[in-house]
Amino acid sequence: MIESIYSNEKKGEKNWNNSNIMFRMPKNIRQIGQPDNSRKIYIEDYVMTYVRQLAMKDYSHYKVAVLLGQFIKIDGGKSIFISGAVEAIGVDIETQTAFTNEIWTNIYDDVKKYFDDVEIVGWYVSKPGMTLDTTDQLLKVHVDNFAGQDKALLMYDSIEKEEAFHVFNNNKLCRQSGYYIYYERNEEMQNYMVENKKANSIDAGYEDKAIKEIRHIIESKKENKPEKEQGNVVNLLYAASTVLAVVVLVIGATMLNNYDQMQKIEKTLNTISDYVIGEQKDLPIEEATQMEEEEEKEKVTEVETMSGEIDKLKEEYEKENDSSKKTSEESTASKVDEEKDSSKDTTKDSNESTKKEEESKEDTSQDKETNEKKEEKETTSKQTTAKPKYHTIKSGDSLISISMKYYKTSDYVDEIMAANNIEDQDKILIGQKIRLP
Template sequence: MIEIICNGDDEAKEKNEKNEKNTAIRRPKNIKQIGDVSSDRKIYIEDYAFTYIRSIAYGTPQEEQSGVLLGECQKSGEEKCLFIKGVIKARHSGEDGRQDIYFDEKVWNGIYADVEKYFPNLQVVGWFAALPDVTTERMQYLRRVHLDNFAGNMKTMYLINKAEKDENFYLFENGDLKKQKGYVCFYERNYEMQEYMLQKRGVKSVEAPEKDKVMKSIRAIINEKEEQKLQKKNAVFMYGISSFMVVVVLVIGINLMNSYEKMKNLDQSLSSIALQMSNMNDNGSEGEDTAGGVVSVNKLDGNVYPTRQAESAQTDVQQPPVQTEGVMPDTQPSGQSSIAANPEINHAGSGQVQNGQAEETDTAPQVQTEAAQDVQAGAAYETYTVQDGDTVMGICKKYYGSISKFSEVIALNHLEDADQLYVGQEIKLP
């Protein structure tokens, strides 16, 4: 025979007991002990809740008042502590002439509505009853009300006997309500109870002046709480705005850095292009402005350059002056042969040369006249033989350092087409 033993439930119970022993009860610091609280079941009530119950009880001495107690229960090992932090007065409709204490469906609906509105984080831990006088019969009635509505070992009843001003807490033990020897009143900022007291303030306390001071203090505390909430919301909002502005500034900074790099690269590219164009102008390379007359020497196939017969035949020897009608020159330039004067000038513009001289062509008088004009003007010039790649502008830059005498060179050499030079051609430089 095999016996199976299940230890799961026992292990779970032991684990829960260990957790309960290790759990520390959060006890309030500011407390006032009333009576003997040496039992392992202790009751703590917050001062505002305690004050509100007394104001209800003694505000109407001849009426019965009741309500529920709200709070929480904490355990640590064998010790159990009940903390009461809220109170809700039961609203009796007074139907059917009933003036006693009862909790029907309508009463509970009103209580749960107030719990949800003012004390959403608390639970029902008991109830209170304030009677003008407590008799044996009324005590039995209160016992039935407790068992019907607040069953449980840690559900308490706070009973106030107005006639004798006797106030005591009760817990259910051994099938009956047992009066506790003492309890503890603690003090803290109970904002929920303060707000409920302000909203439900309908009955004045016996100690009216002191109560007014308390209410003023409560209002000040609630206003302070609301201001703190508002400041917290504003701080969160400002933090979000600040974070957004930081992101915007970072994005703008990154875009500016990228734009700066692009502008820097563009500036370098423009500087490089300007430098290249400057070098091309200084070297007189091809591609300069043709409007200024700067054109390189045209080169044909086979390294043959076009020549002009009339210009290639020019030399530095001065031509004899043109003969005019009836006038003979007194002197002759050195290095020239004497030329006989012919008294008769051919009206066609051609003349006869004596002593075996060749007959001049129609263009000879014009060339001689231009040469004579240069001699008469006393112009002094140098000659330059055109080489491969030379231009009029390039020659001016080479000899004068600028192109200021570009027009004079063209006029002096009587260049009909200033855009073409030929290799071997002699250019006069003024």
């Protein structure tokens, strides 16, 4: 549920009531800090850029602007949408009447010229080195010129590049812990920025007092740094240096130990090799020759010799040849008989297999017909029972996100638009019920 909740402007000056305006939530939003859920502030990116540039124009005086936008109620929570800003020229915060009638007339002229369907939702103030906490003087200016609950005050420090929002509630300005920046085309704010852009020129030899003040503030901040912080830094550096020295010593000791161990191992290997070589040299000549002969004997293979008559061996060899021929003839004859029997068996088996294949083909054709009939029945039953689907639009929905949710692709956007007579895919309302094709 999104609706405009109230307007604090007078009816005679300008009709700022937005209750009949359809509000569309921005798509691209960036969170700054931790905003309060009960009261949220949304500021457009061009507005934030403009107020930051405004603070850089002149460092010697306060820079003031009036914030424009809408008060919107979203899901029971109040939200302020800031879509424009107009510079309030000539405002003196330190006087009792900071905003004069002439200043207000110039502000309303600029609002009527550049902006439509907006109302004053707060104001902006900046000065170099100012604290982001409110003072009694700022509270008085706010109460005198921006009466009403939930009017916002944006404070900006141009030196530290920091900002803070305050909202008027229960007769005091309460600092907000965060806000949102949203991104839109915002042609109205762009036109105002282009037409009101002025070049900042400084004559040569001009002594800028504002720059002196800024330098003085920066130097005073540096001088006011407590000595404790410097002492802590020195202590940390000393501790770090001692730790590094200890680490270096440990590494050096381990390297020395390893080097000593390597030298010891090398010495033992050298002594062992010298001992082995020395033993071989001390052996007498006779023992050395005996060892060589034994090694050669081990390498020689023994050959057995057989005694007998050569004629007897020939007769035995011829008998063995005759017996082998007879056995080969008998084996060939048996093989021929076996091949005949096997050919008969294969013909019988082939006839039986052809019959079985024909029977199986008939069975499969019948099964296919029954399955096709079942599938036709199931498709007809699904078509009769299927009902059209609907989707209720929620905050943050778009036709693309709905298409991705139900169809896993964005190609169904045109079909959804055609099914619901939607001409523009961005013109959908929260709570609207659309049909899904």
